[in-house]
Each structure stands twice: as structure tokens, then as C-alpha cells.
Amino acid sequence: MEFEAVIGLEIHVELNCPTKMFCDCPNRYGDEPNANTCPTCLWFPGAAPRLSEVALEKAALLCLGLGAELQPTSVFDQKVYYYPDLPKGFQLSQAHLPLSRGGGIEIADETGKPKRLRIHHIHMEEDVAKLVHEMEGRVPISLVDFNRAGAPLVEIVTEPDFRSPHHAMEFLKALRTQVRYVGSSECSMENGTMRVDANISVRPRGTSQMNTKVEVKNMNSVRHVGDAIAYEFARQRAAVEAGEAVVLHTRLWDPDKKATLPMRAKFEGPCVPDPSVPVIALSREWIEAMRSRLPEMPAARAERFVAQHGLSADEATFLSADPDVARYFEALVGEGIAPRMALHWLGTQLLPAVKERGQELAATKVPAPRLAVLLKLLARDEINANVARKVLGAMFDSDDAPEAIVEAGGYRQVSDAKELDLLIDKVMVEKKLTAADLQGGQGKAMGFLIGQVMQASGGKANPKKIRELLAKKLGTA
Amino acid sequence: MDSVFVHRGSETAILGSGRLQGLRVALQPNLSVAGWPTDAGSRALADFKALEDATIVGRLRQAGACLCGSTRMSEFGFGLENSQAGEALRTKTADLELVLDLMGESRLAAARAGVCGLKPSYGLLSRLGLVGLVPSMECCGLLAADVARIRDTLQAIAGKDDLDFSLPDEEPSDLAPRAIEPRRTTLGLVGEAQGTLSAERDKAFRAAVGKLAAAGFAIKRLSMPDFPLFSLVHRIVGSVEASSCAGRYDSVRYGRRVPGARNWNEMYLTARGAAFGSHLKSYLLSGAFFQFERYQAFENACRIRARLLSEMRRLTAQVDALVSPAVGPVDLGAPPSLAETYAGFASTLFANVTGQPALVLPAADVAIQLVGARRGDGLLLALGERLLGIVKGGS
Ligand SMILES: [Zn+2]
Numbered sequence: 001m002e003f004e005a006v007i008g009l010e011i012h013v014e015l016n017c018p019t020k021m022f023c024d025c026p027n028r029y030g031d032e033p034n035a036n037t038c039p040t041c042l043w044f045p046g047a048a049p050r051l052s053e054v055a056l057e058k059a060a061l062l063c064l065g066l067g068a069e070l071q072p073t074s075v076f077d078q079k080v081y082y083y084p085d086l087p088k089g090f091q092l093s094q095a096h097l098p099l100s101r102g103g104g105i106e107i108a109d110e111t112g113k114p115k116r117l118r119i120h121h122i123h124m125e126e127d128v129a130k131l132v133h134e135m136e137g138r139v140p141i142s143l144v145d146f147n148r149a150g151a152p153l154v155e156i157v158t159e160p161d162f163r164s165p166h167h168a169m170e171f172l173k174a175l176r177t178q179v180r181y182v183g184s185s186e187c188s189m190e191n192g193t194m195r196v197d198a199n200i201s202v203r204p205r206g207t208s209q210m211n212t213k214v215e216v217k218n219m220n221s222v223r224h225v226g227d228a229i230a231y232e233f234a235r236q237r238a239a240v241e242a243g244e245a246v247v248l249h250t251r252l253w254d255p256d257k258k259a260t261l262p263m264r265a266k267f268e269g270p271c272v273p274d275p276s277v278p279v280i281a282l283s284r285e286w287i288e289a290m291r292s293r294l295p296e297m298p299a300a301r302a303e304r305f306v307a308q309h310g311l312s313a314d315e316a317t318f319l320s321a322d323p324d325v326a327r328y329f330e331a332l333v334g335e336g337i338a339p340r341m342a343l344h345w346l347g348t349q350l351l352p353a354v355k356e357r358g359q360e361l362a363a364t365k366v367p368a369p370r371l372a373v374l375l376k377l378l379a380r381d382e383i384n385a386n387v388a389r390k391v392l393g394a395m396f397d398s399d400d401a402p403e404a405i406v407e408a409g410g411y412r413q414v415s416d417a418k419e420l421d422l423l424i425d426k427v428m429v430e431k432k433l434t435a436a437d438l439q440g441g442q443g444k445a446m447g448f449l450i451g452q453v454m455q456a457s458g459g460k461a462n463p464k465k466i467r468e469l470l471a472k473k474l475g476t477a
Numbered sequence: 478m479d480s481v482f483v484h485r486g487s488e489t490a491i492l493g494s495g496r497l498q499g500l501r502v503a504l505q506p507n508l509s510v511a512g513w514p515t516d517a518g519s520r521a522l523a524d525f526k527a528l529e530d531a532t533i534v535g536r537l538r539q540a541g542a543c544l545c546g547s548t549r550m551s552e553f554g555f556g557l558e559n560s561q562a563g564e565a566l567r568t569k570t571a572d573l574e575l576v577l578d579l580m581g582e583s584r585l586a587a588a589r590a591g592v593c594g595l596k597p598s599y600g601l602l603s604r605l606g607l608v609g610l611v612p613s614m615e616c617c618g619l620l621a622a623d624v625a626r627i628r629d630t631l632q633a634i635a636g637k638d639d640l641d642f643s644l645p646d647e648e649p650s651d652l653a654p655r656a657i658e659p660r661r662t663t664l665g666l667v668g669e670a671q672g673t674l675s676a677e678r679d680k681a682f683r684a685a686v687g688k689l690a691a692a693g694f695a696i697k698r699l700s701m702p703d704f705p706l707f708s709l710v711h712r713i714v715g716s717v718e719a720s721s722c723a724g725r726y727d728s729v730r731y732g733r734r735v736p737g738a739r740n741w742n743e744m745y746l747t748a749r750g751a752a753f754g755s756h757l758k759s760y761l762l763s764g765a766f767f768q769f770e771r772y773q774a775f776e777n778a779c780r781i782r783a784r785l786l787s788e789m790r791r792l793t794a795q796v797d798a799l800v801s802p803a804v805g806p807v808d809l810g811a812p813p814s815l816a817e818t819y820a821g822f823a824s825t826l827f828a829n830v831t832g833q834p835a836l837v838l839p840a841a842d843v844a845i846q847l848v849g850a851r852r853g854d855g856l857l858l859a860l861g862e863r864l865l866g867i868v869k870g871g872s
Contacts, residue, residue: 046515046531046607078721083741086724087730088722089725142741144729151853272721275613277643476719
């Protein structure tokens with residue numbers, strides 16, 4: 001019998017709000033333990049939670065960006081369990097009436113066909129504290145850092161529409177792109193701003209039965225999610241084929257062993273309505289105001305790039321995946337750079353250079369208008385591509401105008417026929433090349449010669465011009 | 478330390494210059510006053526001192542009131558066991574008392590002390606700085622010898638608080654005094670709300686109603702067969718909220734730990750075991766039982782609560798106020814069981830379930846309770862002022 005996997009994802013996304021969800025403490029990592037706490041997020045007696053408007057807006061934008069329907073009424077519940085990472089014996093979450101329902105993402109499946117993966121609902125939730133277990137001499141101690149307690153989260157719960165690791169990975173990549181677009185989160189699994197749990201079960205292919213599912217946690221990258229799902233599917237299929245029953249439990253992905261291992265179940269308590277956080281009532285006007293704040297989403301932008309700039313679908317998708325990249329591209333084009341040249345320089349030169357220097361594209365030393373000046377010199381043949389790459393490198397270390405760097409380096413392209421003719425002759429003599437050599441050998445010697453002339457010119461020669469002059473010399477022009 | 482106060486304020490200088498100039502206010506150690514012990518009557522908060530003033534405490538100060546101390550209270554204000562509420566008034570060491578009203582504690586303490594007691598409408602008073610137990614039902618009650626003093630204080634402390642988002646976004650209530658014309662005023666008697674009174678009290682209550690009718694008030698008899706469900710709903714919903722509210726007393730961030738625990742789970746159990754008294758423990762356990770084992774019953778209780786609310790709203794809309802006897806818990810000489818506590822507050826707790834304002838007036842033999850429409854506190858106080866003179870005369 002052939003089996004298929006039935007997979008659903010539960011994705012926690014940490015919102016990039018300046019403050020926590022129910023108080024004004026900074027929502028920030030890396031500070032001294034318990035530096036960012038107050039009577040509210042430590043739940044001192046008499047404290048009252050105050051839902052952050054920014055958190056609500058960021059969560060709402062995220063929902064709208066994923067095509068979800070914001071609910072006019074949503075409510076916070078208490079997820080009751082007792083654990084030291086919870087300062088009050090319950091976690092504020094939305095169990096019964098979530099912020100949004102529906103939505104989904106269209107991905108390309110393994111064969112390139114579009115497949116829509118649906119979202120069941122998205123709800124808001126507060127993060128819990130971080131526990132650190134240490135030894136004090138021979139006594140084990142647990143330390144609690146409440147800096148993260150009360151940080152704003154949303155949880156995206158999908159329908160069990162996924163059938164393969166590919167589906168899950170593509171969904172997560174697209175999700176990350178879209179959430180970054182609306183500016184609600186960086187969605188980095190590596191940095192923990194996106195955490196993914198997968199629910200996996202198996203069934204005979206083509207049936208619609210829903211079998212016992214196993215939850216898999218602890219994947220730290222999109223790749224790991226794919227690996228963990230593939231492993232777990234194979235494990236369950238083998239179990240079923242061996243006539244064993246799959247039991248409901250939770251497993252942890254071990255990236256070193258490349259296997260999922262069973263974990264002790266965390267006690268799941270009930271969810272009761274919270275009487276302290278008011279009901280969230282969203283008016284139609286408010287929802288429309290949020291919708292109007294949505295940027296153009298990646299799919300729409302890619303489509304526009306194809307239509308407007310004559311790019312291929314792949315090129316347009318590459319450019320629109322990251323909102324900063326898309327903005328940079330449009331700025332270059334807006335400065336009068338040809339779309340294809342903008343795409344080429346952005347993709348092969350600027351992005352690697354920015355990454356290498358550990359800069360953010362949005363705050364790089366070489367913003368689009370500055371790069372555009374350089375590319376215009378190139379387009380006008382005042383410098384060649386080699387030089388342009390060199391000057392770009394120099395622009396990261398200097399505030400000088402690209403022209404000034406070109407002049408200072410004596411980089412201006414040599415297009416003067418007389419000067420180039422002399423160089424060609426010199427190289428031909430040095431390398432003992434004849435006109436006959438150049439005409440034969442399928443242009444091999446020709447390429448060699450051009451390279452040598454370029455070198456002799458210190459990289460400043462205009463290769464187009466050399467070609468022209470050579471053609472004239474050989475009488476092939 | 479005396480038998481009434483657990484902490485005495487040292488303020489002699491009178492701050493501010495408001496309408497409450499010089500008014501001596503006693504409160505309970507569950508209302509935050511910066512620097513004061515704030516243990517809410519529980520070992521769970523032993524040695525805990527409030528960091529900041531509660532919003533309503535700040536407003537009292539602003540209005541010139543003098544905070545004269547906090548009085549002995551039951552654990553987290555649940556019931557009147559060991560509570561000295563009302564005693565500061567009776568002994569004339571305070572002019573006004575703030576007493577948490579979870580199920581009628583402030584009103585029945587007023588009846589006990591022979592003074593007036595108001596539980597304001599739910600949402601009228603900020604809860605910031607109140608160490609509560611049942612957030613959706615409790616409210617600070619105001620006790621004083623006369624209604625005018627309650628009104629003055631309420632006007633000074635009621636209303637919006639930017640730091641308490643749980644207050645409903647409503648227009649401020651009109652609390653100003655107003656004239657009451659008995660002939661244009663209807664008082665409702667809900668038969669089921671009168672409970673089972675002793676013959677003596679029954680006679681006293683009938684006599685009081687007779688006086689009101691004689692004074693010209695129209696008396697309308699009403700019925701609410703579901704009235705007994707109020708107790709059940711309060712017991713289920715209230716205990717569930719209490720269980721959640723007490724979850725924070727885990728000795729991780731404050732409170733006392735019991736030495737010797739081998740892991741955090743044991744630490745929780747021993748700390749909580751040592752922190753709570755047996756009466757509160759049975760309440761919290763009852764709440765945990767409904768949360769974890771009978772969630773359906775809790776959901777049903779929430780649904781029934783909504784229905785009771787609308788039935789009560791319908792009854793209240795037919796009259797200007799409901800009148801009923803307020804009969805306090807019988808002193809059994811031993812710690813009461815949960816059932817006995819609930820039986821003791823059967824005449825008052827419905828206003829906590831619905832959030833309506835309720836005013837208890839002292840009268841000979843039996844205290845009279847007036848219950849108005851939510852946010853009708855102004856009318857209720859005016860009525861109370863008028864009625865007090867009529868019913869107080871004795872039989
Ligand atoms: Zn905080």
C-alpha cells in the first residue's frame with residue numbers, strides 16, 4: 001500500500017514591537033536578565049495588563065498580509081498550566097475567539113504546479129520567560145529571566161493541507177517573505193523569531209481518513225523542518241507497515257542524529273476566558289485603515305516587475321522576495337538605470353558586497369542613488385565593468401562621489417584609438433602573435449589578446465573598442 | 478497592633494485641598510498604598526509592600542482624604558471570616574471604609590456595623606492596584622454612616638483610568654444628588670430574592686416595605702424563578718477566576734518558600750500549601766476542579782450568567798430600584814464550609830454576578846438592600862438617602 005503524509009504546521013512568530021504585549025517594557029534581546037521587567041509583566045499583586053496598540057496593529061497587518069479575515073470580536077483566554085516560565089500560572093492566548101480566521105499561501109509544488117495551503121486561524125499570544133538550569137556547586141538551580149515574558153507573539157495554525165516536506169518548506173519561505181513585507185517580524189528561525197511545530201500523520205494515499213498525529217518540535221531552520229517531516233513520515237510509515245499503532249505524543253528533532261526522539265509531554269491545561277483583558281472589537285473602519293497600510297505584496301509586485309520591466313518570472317520573484325531588495329531595485333530604475341542592468345548589479349555585486357560587510361541593505365553605505373551614478377558611468381562607457389566593480393568596492397570605504405574615485409584611481413576607460421593601437425601592437429610583439437594566429441583557433445587567441453591588452457592598460461581599456469580596432473586590423477570589420 | 482487595624486497610617490498632614498478634606502479613610506491591605514504592607518490577608522503575600530498607590534488611593538489623596546490605616550480582612554477578601562470591616566466606623570476611628578465586595582462582604586459588613594454600604598456598578602472604579610480574587614465580580618465597596626459621604630467619596634474616586642484598560646469605555650456616570658418624588662418612584666420586590674427569613678426579620682422587612690408604601694412609593698411585585706441559580710453561577714465562575722488569580726502566588730518572584738523542596742514542582746506545592754488558609758484552599762481547589770475536570774460546567778455557568786444578566790436587566794428596567802432584605806452570614810462559631818459561606822451571601826451575591834450597584838441601608842432588625850440598573854449609582858444613592866429616613870425609624 002502506498003502512504004501519504006498529512007501535515008499541519010503551528011508557527012509562532014515574534015512581532016517586532018518596541019514594547020511587550022501588555023506593558024511598556026522594551027521588547028528586546030540580549031539585555032541583562034530581568035532588566036526589562038515591571039510589576040505588570042512580573043504579575044505583581046495589583047498589576048493590570050494593558051494591551052499594546054502597536055502589537056495589535058502588527059498582528060492585524062500580519063493577518064491581512066496572509067489573506068486572513070480579521071474577526072470583529074476576539075478575546076484573550078488563559079491557558080492554565082503551572083511552570084516557572086509563567087509568572088502567573090496561565091498564559092494569555094486566544095483559544096476560543098482568535099484574531100483572524102482563514103487565509104493561506106500559494107506555493108509551487110514539486111512539479112511546479114500551484115498549490116494553495118490554507119491557514120485555519122491566527123491568534124495573539126504572549127511569550128513566556130526563559131529558564132536557565134545551572135549547578136551551584138552540587139545543587140541544581142533554575143534561574144528565570146523574565147525579559148521575554150510578555151513579548152508579543154502570533155501563532156499561525158494551518159489546515160492539514162501539506163503532503164510533503166517540500167510543501168512545508170516552500171510555505172515557510174513564502175510566509176517569511178510575506179510577513180517581512182508587512183513589517184511585522186523578521187521571521188528568522190535561526191534567531192528564534194519564528195518557531196515551527198509540525199503535526200504529522202500517515203494514511204493510505206487517496207483516502208481522507210485522519211489518523212493519530214505526532215507533534216514534532218525543535219527545528220531551527222526551514223531545512224530542519226523538511227528533514228524532520230521526512231524522517232517522521234518514514235518512521236510512521238514503517239510503524240504502520242509493521243502493524244504498530246501510532247500513539248499521540250510529541251517528539252523533538254535532533255539535528256545531529258537527524259532523527260525525532262520522543263519527549264515527555266508538557267502538561268496541557270484548560271483555556272478559560274480572561275476577565276482582565278478587554279474584548280478586542282475591531283470596527284470595519286479600523287480594519288480598512290489597516291488594509292490601506294498593507295504594502296504591495298510580493299506576488300503582486302513580481303507580476304508588476306514582469307509586466308513593467310520585462311523581467312522573467314524567476315528574476316521578478318527574486319527581486320520581490322525581500323522588500324528592501326525590491327525597493328532598492330525600483331530606486332535604481334527610478335534613477336534611470338536599465339532594469340536588466342539594475343537586476344544584474346544588484347544581484348551579483350551589491351547584495352554580496354553588502355552581506356560581506358555585514359550591513360543591512362536598507363542602511364548600506366551605497367544606497368541606490370549612489371550606485372546609480374556609478375552605473376551611469378558604466379552605461380556611458382566612461383569606465384568598464386572591471387573598473388566599476390573596483391570602484392563599487394571603494395565606495396563602501398569612502399564617502400567620495402563615484403566620479404571622484406574614478407578620477408583619483410585614474411580609472412577612466414581608455415577608448416582612444418591611437419593609444420589602444422599602440423597597446424595592441426606592443427602585446428602582439430611581446431606574445432609573438434600574428435594576424436594568422438588571431439584568425440584561426442576559433443577566437444581563442446583573440447580572447448587571449450584582448451585579455452592581455454586589458455591587463456597592459458591596467459584594466460582601463462574599453463574592451464568593445466579593442467574588438468573594433470582588431471577587426472579593422474584583420475580586415476574583418 | 479489593635480484588633481481592628483493591621484496597619485495605621487502615619488499621615489497627619491493633610492495633602493491636597495479637595496472635597497474630602499480631612500476625611501479619615503480606612504481601607505484594607507488589598508488596596509495598594511505605596512510602602513504599606515499589602516498582604517490581602519494572606520500568608521501568600523506576607524511582608525509584601527505595595528510599590529505604588531492604587532489609582533483610587535491616589536484619587537483619595539488628591540481629594541484631601543487622610544488614609545488612617547488598613548483593617549483586618551479575610552484571606553483575599555473572600556467572605557467575612559476574621560474580617561473587621563465596618564469596625565473602624567463603629568468605633569469612630571474612621572469616617573469611611575473601603576471594603577472589597579466579592580459576594581456582598583462590604584454590604585453585609587455595613588449591615589453588621591449599622592452603617593450604609595455601597596457596592597458601586599462594575600466598571601465604575603479602577604482596579605489598578607487592587608489585589609483581587611474574582612476580577613469579573615469584585616469591586617471596592619464604600620461604607621459610611623450616611624449616604625452623602627459615600628457619594629462625595631465615590632465622586633472623587635470613580636471614573637476612567639488610563640492605566641486600567643478593563644474599565645468599559647463609557648460616559649462618566651452622573652453621580653450628582655437629585656430629588657426623589659416617591660409618587661413617581663417604583664420599587665420592585667423580587668419574591669425569590671427575599672430568601673427564607675426568620676419570622677422576626679420577615680416581620681421587620683414587611684414593616685419597612687409598609688413604611689415605604691405609606692410614604693407614597695409604588696411597590697411592584699416581581700418574580701425571577703431562576704434566582705437561586707445566582708449562587709451556583711457565582712460559585713463556579715468565581716472559584717475558577719480565583720483559581721487563576723491565585724496562580725501567581727508560586728513563591729518564584731515574591732512570597733515565602735518552604736525550605737527543602739527538591740525541585741520546582743515541590744517548591745510550588747509546599748509554598749502554596751503553606752501560603753493559603755483552608756477556607757481559601759477549598760475555594761481554589763473547587764475552581765481548579767471546574768477548570769480541569771468539569772470545564773463543560775464552567776461553560777454552562779458562563780452561559781447561564783449571561784441569561785441571568787438579561788433577565789435581571791429586564792426586571793430592573795420595570796422599576797427604579799429593587800428592594801430586598803440583606804441578611805448576613807450566621808456566625809457558626811467554626812470556620813464555615815464553602816456551602817455555608819455561599820448560603821451566608823445568598824441575599825447579596827447576585828449584584829456581583831450582574832455588576833449592578835447595590836446599597837445596603839441600616840434599619841432596625843433587618844438591613845434593606847437597594848439594587849439599581851448598572852451605572853445607575855447616582856439614582857440609587859439619591860433613593861437611599863430618601864429611604865434611609867423612612868425605614869430607620871424602627872418598627
Ligand atoms: Zn513589563
